[in-house]
Amino acid sequence: TNTHRIAVIAGDGIGKEVMPEGLRSLRAAADRYGFAVDAVEFDYASAEYYLQHGQMLPDGWFEELRGFDAIFFGAVGWPDVVPDHVSLWGSLLQFRRSFDQYVNLRPVRLLPGITSPLAGRKPGDVDFYVVRENTEGEYSSVGGRMFEGTDRETVIQDTVMTRTGVDRILRYAFDLAQKREKKHLTSATKSNGISITMPYWDERVEAMAAQYDGVRTDKFHIDILCANFVLHPDWFDVVVASNLFGDILSDLGPACTGTIGVAPSGNINPDRTFPSLFEPVHGSAPDIAGQGIANPVGQIWSASMMLEHLGEADAAAGILSAIESVLAAGGDALTRDLGGTGTTSSLGATIAAAIADR
Numbered sequence: 001t002n003t004h005r006i007a008v009i010a011g012d013g014i015g016k017e018v019m020p021e022g023l024r025s026l027r028a029a030a031d032r033y034g035f036a037v038d039a040v041e042f043d044y045a046s047a048e049y050y051l052q053h054g055q056m057l058p059d060g061w062f063e064e065l066r067g068f069d070a071i072f073f074g075a076v077g078w079p080d081v082v083p084d085h086v087s088l089w090g091s092l093l094q095f096r097r098s099f100d101q102y103v104n105l106r107p108v109r110l111l112p113g114i115t116s117p118l119a120g121r122k123p124g125d126v127d128f129y130v131v132r133e134n135t136e137g138e139y140s141s142v143g144g145r146m147f148e149g150t151d152r153e154t155v156i157q158d159t160v161m162t163r164t165g166v167d168r169i170l171r172y173a174f175d176l177a178q179k180r181e182k183k184h185l186t187s188a189t190k191s192n193g194i195s196i197t198m199p200y201w202d203e204r205v206e207a208m209a210a211q212y213d214g215v216r217t218d219k220f221h222i223d224i225l226c227a228n229f230v231l232h233p234d235w236f237d238v239v240v241a242s243n244l245f246g247d248i249l250s251d252l253g254p255a256c257t258g259t260i261g262v263a264p265s266g267n268i269n270p271d272r273t274f275p276s277l278f279e280p281v282h283g284s285a286p287d288i289a290g291q292g293i294a295n296p297v298g299q300i301w302s303a304s305m306m307l308e309h310l311g312e313a314d315a316a317a318g319i320l321s322a323i324e325s326v327l328a329a330g331g332d333a334l335t336r337d338l339g340g341t342g343t344t345s346s347l348g349a350t351i352a353a354a355i356a357d358r
């Protein structure tokens with residue numbers, strides 16, 4: 001049998017609660033679909049590790065993780081203990097950049113059994129991908145503070161867009177759009193106000209669009225795009241965005257599908273020179289951590305995306321259809337964010353059982 005070597009990093013807060021459910025479904029899929037998972041757990045990329053070691057990751061993390069087939073990640077961040085920019089730049093953002101995971105692929109789908117907060121919306125009305133640039137853009141380390149402590153105090157952080165960086169995310173998004181039924185690509189821009197980087201982004205979109213005859217292309221400024229996510233979610237198919245815009249859209253989209261707790265993501269290195277990383281879109285949720293009520297679906301759906309990436313298409317589809325059937329049955333099995341009374345582990349166990357029964 002095929003064995004997939006997976007590095008498992010649960011992180012902080014509800015990351016530690018939803019990860020066991022992600023693993024339970026992953027193992028159920030392995031049994032059902034005939035492959036093996038060699039999962040190795042790491043305690044770093046957590047506030048606890050930081051408190052003990054003064055850094056988020058051990059010095060050898062890059063060599064240690066690079067040999068895995070994929071990284072299965074929970075959530076990191078515990079702002080009461082470690083400032084968020086320290087914990088995130090010291091861990092997750094390092095993984096994305098060092099492993100050149102330049103695509104952040106974030107499906108947004110209204111699942112059966114879930115009531116959208118958008119009145120009258122049914123599954124099928126909300127079914128698109130946010131394709132987020134994941135290694136450059138607004139998330140840059142170029143800049144600094146000047147004249148600190150004086151009244152001239154000034155802070156600058158530059159947005160970085162490279163031809164390679166922009167073109168490779170656009171190419172991925174256009175390729176994806178071309179494979180989809182609607183063949184429709186929307187670009188998120190702000191070239192009316194951000195007058196250097198965003199016009200460049202638009203220019204590269206136009207150049208790429210010229211290579212994809214069959215793909216209908218449009219663009220919206222990010223402000224009205226946010227409004228249209230709410231007013232007309234059915235307009236969208238593949239939405240490509242810079243790092244920051246993609247971050248914002250990928251919480252807004254899932255919120256329109258009932259809860260951010262179900263949203264998965266793949267931080268993908270399409271060239272496969274390094275492992276890709278799969279994680280829910282949500283964070284460590286300190287407000288509900290420790291209560292056992294976090295929705296595990298985002299983590300479990302991320303396992304499905306990971307298996308798709310690893311070539312286990314049937315298992316990936318099996319996990320997704322198990323999620324759909326359990327949510328469609330609804331009722332008390334659902335977690336509180338979906339109006340039910342289920343717990344992280346009860347919902348996780350129900351989905352894992354449904355995978356075994358496929």
Ligand code: NAD
Binds near residue numbers: 076079084294295
């Ligand atoms: P968050 O996603 O952790 O939580 C936002 C809200 O959504 C909270 O009310 C939370 O209870 C709810 N929520 C999130 N996931 C849920 C789930 N699975 N089930 C039910 N409810 C859920 O965002 P935040 O509060 O802005 O950030 C908290 C911490 O997480 C910060 O340290 C932040 O930097 C970090 N963070 C990490 C990641 C990541 O690891 N990829 C992503 C986002 C935020």
Ligand code: IPM
Binds near residue numbers: 077247
């Ligand atoms: C996400 C998160 C991260 C991001 C944070 C925690 C740095 O919000 O994965 O969406 O902004 O990319």
Ligand code: MN
Binds near residue numbers: 247248
């Ligand atoms: Mn985010």
